[in-house]
Amino acid sequence: MTRAQVKQKKMSGFGVSTATTAIVRTLDPDAPLRENASIHSEDAEFDRALFRHVFGLLQSGDYEAAQQVCETTGNYTITAAMNGMVEYRDPVLDGVVLNPEETIARGTKRKALWRRMCLRLARAPQADKYERAIYGLLCGDLDSVLFVSESWEAHLLAYVQHLAASEIETYLGSNDRINLASQELLAFPQSQASTISDILNVLSRSPSPIVRAQSEHPLRHIQGGIITNVVAKIMQDARQKLESVRDEIEDSNILMDDSYLLRFLAHLALFLKSIGVDAGGNEDAVAVLKFYVEDLAICDKGHLAPLYVAQLPEEAAIEAYSFLLADISDPKKRAEQFALADKFDLDILNTLRRTIQRVFDEHEDEYPAIESHTELDLTNESPADQQLSNSLLWFVDARMWDDVVDSANALYLRFLLSGKVKSAENLHAQLANSQLYDVLNDFEEQVDYSMAEIEDAHFPGTKSRAEFRQYEGLILGVGLIRMWDAVYTEKVLDGDRAWRLKAKDVIDRVKPALVDLICGWMTGGFEADKVDAIHRLRVLYIPYLLLELHRVLQQGQAVHKSYPKDALEMVNLVASEELGIYKLLLEGERLDEYLVDIASVSLVVGADSQNGIWRV
Structure with a gap:
């Protein structure tokens, strides 16, 4: 459009007029500035x-693309100005050949003069604001660039380039390369900021509300810390913020609420480590990375965690990885973690030990020891009980049989001391469905294993196996009692021969099993630190088994009248000083209850005997 109007003016005789017109009279690039005129609005x-x-390409540092665009569109003035950025070098004088094809000198010798040319163009009022900004960006002018910049990053770039240009000017002047006092030389404005820190402070007080707001964003603080080389302080502050939430000093903060910040810091620490740059105190960087692994676990991204765990020191890796594994119960996810641990060469055995210990510690306060048999829970299982039982499956999957047995013993003890009989039963059922019992049975049948084979196969020790079998016996005994209760509920009033045969079979299984438990359950061979706890178990469960057996035998009268007599004959076992069962009844405050049962059984037996309860 401008070309058409210029041609029309020339044809009508106006092209030679010296009067000022709205449209330029010639089409060279300098015409708008020289003639103080403009081009057509559409062209503008x-x-x-x-x-x-x-301008956007130059801001992003893509100078080649910017130059290509200018050449393609015929903006050779800007192309020439951009060429002025090339530093002067002469391969002959410098003695250094950077490119074998370059054999002649190239670049700009008079950079100070070039800089002032760009500065004058950046201040030309007739030029478009973005054209002025292009020249301002090239020479380090501040005002022309800030005028079209809106973001924190754009302002930061403008101030940094202005500071660099100002420092160069000062250096050239102090070394008599240019005369800064000359009236003929366009004065280059000096930067009011002398450091990057000064620039960041200026941005935080920027007249632009957008820039001020962006300055307050946590990512800008982190960027500023990286630029000013205070990464150590950033990591230290991040660790303190994360730990304050973990330790419940505060409910939340920006790092916990916006996980992308934590992700950024974790990757920053890894990147700096990879290039050999100290990210501050190693403990701070490690702590941030550990928190990130925990965040991945919370966000159900556990499949990514092993990659980051592998970057941690051994002890920290075990701690962080165990946090993730503690909440995994799905068999497929467990298998996935085993594969990932192998891929990244993680210490899975010690990690699993820490995992189970973590779960045990987490729920420790939820299992106070009960004071009375009335608190025995034969029906309920809590989510914590389930998590504890499920955690042992890590050991099962890893075939760490010694750890399975030791941990199962500790869990049985915890459940039974707190009266959680049902939870102990479910733990037994879970382990019974695994390979554990096949391994134990096979091991106990063999007597010629070497110590090396035992250690390699993670076989449990003799005492651990003995304790484990004792818990197994109790659970099987409780299961037999439940079996009898189920059969007894099927009893019909008039009796039924088929039912009596079935019931007799169950009683004949219940009686010897419970008698063996009553006489010998948990009677010795335990570590000194377990003696008191084991004794407490005997006080709780031997009377329970005895009274339950009495109940079964009394109810067995519906099957055969000899069963109440069997219950009565148990008095001899209870009174035995060697067995000390009566002492357990007394300590458990169940002796009176037992004596009432004996009296009741005596009446039943006496009614069925010509000689009463005494035989002559």
């Missing part, structure tokens, strides 16, 4: 869009 809009695009 096109140029503005082009200048804005080139």
Whole structure:
């Protein structure tokens, strides 16, 4: 459009007029500035869009693309100005050949003069604001660039380039390379900020509300810390914020609420480590990475965690990885973690030990020891009980049989001391469905294993196996009692021969099993630190088994009248000083209850005997 109007003016005789007109009279690039005129509005809009695009390319550092755009669109003035950025070098004088194809000198010798040319163009009022900004960006002018910049990053770049240009000017002047006092030389504005820290402070007080707000964003603080080389302080502050939430000093903070910040810091620590740059105190960087692994676990991204765990020191890796594994109960996810641990060469055995210990510690306060048999829970299992039982499956999957047995013993003890009989039963059922019992049975049948084979196969020790079998016996005994209760509920009033045969079979299984438990359950061979706890178990469960057996035998009268007599004859076992069962009844405050049972059985037996309860 501008070309058409210029041609029309020339044809009508106006092209030679010296009067000032709205449209330029010639089409060379300098015409608008020289003639103090403008181009057609449509061309001006096109140029503005082009200048804005080139300015954006220069801001992003893509100088080659910017130069290519200018050459393609015929903006050779800007192309020439950009060439002025090339530092002067002469392969002959410098004695250094950077490119074998370059054999002649190239670049700009008079950079100070070039800088002032760009500065004058950046201040030309007739030029488009983005064209001025292009020249301002090239020479380090501040005002022309800030005028079209809106973001914190754009302002930071403008201030940094202005500071660099100002420092160069000062250096050249102090070394008599240019005369800064000359009236002929356009004065280059000096930067009011002398350091990057000064610039960051200026941005935080920027007149632009957008820039001020962006300055307060945590990512900008982190960026500023990286630029000013205070990464150590960033990591230290991040660790303190994360630990304050973990330790419940505060409910939440920006790092916990916006996980992308934690992700950024974790990857920053890894990147700096990879290039050999100290990210501050190693403990702080490790702590941040550990928190990130925990965050992955919380966000159900556990499949990513082993990659980061592998970057941690051994002890920290075990601690962080165990946090993730503690909440995994799905068999497929366990298998996935085993594969990932193998891929990244993680210490899975010690990690699993820490995992189970973590779960045990987490729920420790939820299992106070009961004071009375009335608190025995034969029906309920809590989510914590389930998590504890499920955690042992890590050991099962890893075939760490010694750890399975030791941990199962500890869990049985915890459940039974707190009266959680049902939970102990479910633990037994879970382990019974695994390979554990096959391994134990096979091991106990063999007597010629070497110590090396025992250690390699993670076989449990003799005392651990003995204790484990004792818990197994109790659970099987409780199961037999439940079996009898189920059969007894099927009893019909008039009796039924088939039912009596079935019931007799169950009683004949219940009686010897419970008698063996009553006489010999948990009677010795335990570690000194377990003696008191084991004794407490005997006080709780031997009377329970005895009274339950009495009940079964009394109810067995519906099957055969000899069973109540068997219950009565148990008095001899209870009174035995060697067995000390009566002492357990007394200590458990169940002796009176037992004596009432004996009296009741005596009446039943006496009614069925010509000689009463005494035989002559």
